[in-house]
């Protein structure tokens with residue numbers, strides 16, 4: 001029997017409501033359900049227990065329950081607002097059903113004497129114990145109770161639970177749910193069978209108490225989560241294997257250049273840098289392309305590792321290119337590389353959008369002829385007119401800031417160059433394993449010696465004037481200061497306005513200091529001029545928007561002020577704070593915040609206050625709100641993991657192990673598994 005739905009469909013309409021798609025397939029598509037094969041994998045959010053009747057006298061406030069009652073009376077009340085009040089009772093007591101939105105005809109359905117099954121969450125109300133907008137339906141006397149729990153599915157406007165339930169059950173009966181996991185692997189990893197797991201999740205048996213349900217369903221959920229992780233691992237490992245099967249130039253080291261660089265460096269490599277460098281060096285002598293991610297915490301010294309890799313390519317006469325997402329970053333890399341490499345007799349080509357046409361053409365010529373072995377730049381490196389004579393190694397910094405097409409473009413500048421990706425966003429191990437299963441990962445988890453940890457202070461907005469005094473003191477001691485303006489996500493224009501205002505205020509408050517302003521709207525040569533002035537200590541206080549977030553390296557800067565720190569994400573705060581503490585002076589990061597703080601903002605500030613290790617911050621961030629920010633554009637909007645949790649290390653590891661075995665021994669089943677779970681979304685993974 002169909003539910004008499006308590007909330008009239010499509011009414012009342014709120015302003016700006018999302019339009020409801022006209023057809024059923026369109027509504028299903030909104031849920032990512034493209035065909036009947038997808039429906040069995042659309043799993044419930046929760047369950048309601050309609051397998052038993054609770055006597056009204058035993059109703060507990062806040063505990064959803066089903067009651068079997070008879071309508072005593074039903075009337076429309078007008079105070080305090082228009083509503084339908086229906087009094088019902090069973091032998092043990094009475095309840096009020098209250099509807100704020102209703103069709104007038106509903107009053108007829110609820111005529112006195114009608115027998116109902118009502119499901120809702122009781123609470124004490126003005127009219128006595130009541131259920132607000134309960135689900136109800138009229139019943140015949142002898143109607144049996146269901147023996148299964150009622151699943152509640154994620155749904156969309158215009159698609160009722162009953163319709164969805166019916167469609168899913170039909171699909172469960174008709175779809176091919178054969179197990180793609182070979183029996184032997186299923187047993188080895190103690191996994192349930194697929195079809196019974198799905199059945200259990202869609203229609204769990206009645207349980208003694210709802211809080212036992214999680215335990216009852218745990219094995220079934222484990223199987224589903226495993227399958228999802230397996231699909232992801234299969235797809236990434238397959239992409240990895242396909243790329244590895246290609247031939248790449250072997251770049252054997254002669255050691256002439258790399259040893260030369262190491263001898264001239266003013267520092268020695270950290271153990272982590274040495275390890276990463278060895279891993280990369282070993283990859284470069286393989287006849288297939290390196291696919292490696294170099295992950296390092298802020299300031300861990302990735303650039304020198306990249307430089308060594310570039311030199312190994314140059315030693316065998318091949319070219320290496322390093323592409324950075326912003327002009328500021330690219331220029332900084334260029335400056336460092338030029339300082340390190342020019343004493344070795346190498347020139348570094350420099351290519352960005354802001355070069356004059358004639359300069360660009362000259363650079364392009366040197367790159368095309370192979371005369372320039374090393375090139376650093378922005379997107380300008382991947383423009384069509386740039387071709388490399390012998391590109392052996394392509395390095396992309398901060399790859400998540402590039403679009404998919406751009407990332408692919410650099411490696412397409414040669415048949416199959418070795419690839420190194422650098423990321424300053426620390427990612428917890430499980431996340432890296434799961435999301436970067438198509439790469440080998442090297443980690444710089446150690447900071448160069450001699451750094452004093454940055455002292456973090458949380459300061460309420462009301463004490464801003466004290467902060468200004470600190471800025472003056474720091475500059476008097478010859479130090480430099482970053483002042484980061486609030487992030488205003490809704491409006492870049494507003495953000496710029498705030499930055500300009502802050503700049504004007506600071507200039508007025510600190511007339512004796514040289515204050516500079518840098519933001520994303522500046523022309524790139526103006527931006528570079530300000531950054532260079534800051535680097536040369538001609539600018540003492542740099543007012544900036546988040547353009548300085550990643551990679552800026554000015555060791556003399558020892559004070560960082562972040563205004564409205566509560567608006568920033570954890571990884572952003574960590575990156576920003578990482579701009580100081582790069583020299584030997586004691587550094588301070590002041591997080592200015594405005595009240596009232598939301599609970600999440602409070603937690604974020606607490607985490608950043610208590611932790612300095614980027615990997616630990618990332619781990620806590622992940623626990624706080626899921627992996628969104630780390631993954632960035634990698635899977636833009638396609639939630640590949642609907643059920644699995646990346647914190648589940650053991651399961652991620654099992655999926656990775658099984659993926660390896662399946663690709664080797666059961667490729668057909670692997671393909672079936674991917675088709676079932678990825679539904680075309682694998683494109684996002686391959687980028």
Ligand SMILES: Nc1ncnc2c1ncn2[C@@H]1O[C@H](COP(=O)(O)OP(=O)(O)OP(=O)(O)O)[C@@H](O)[C@H]1O
Pocket residue numbers: 267268269270273296297298299300301302303304424448449550551552553555578582
């Ligand atoms: N082993 C080392 N000993 C001392 N200083 C080092 C060492 N390695 C790198 N440095 C210096 O540390 C600073 C940070 O290095 P680098 O800019 O490469 O960091 P990074 O990993 O790119 O960090 P971020 O992404 O935060 O900029 C640079 O000034 C660099 O010269």
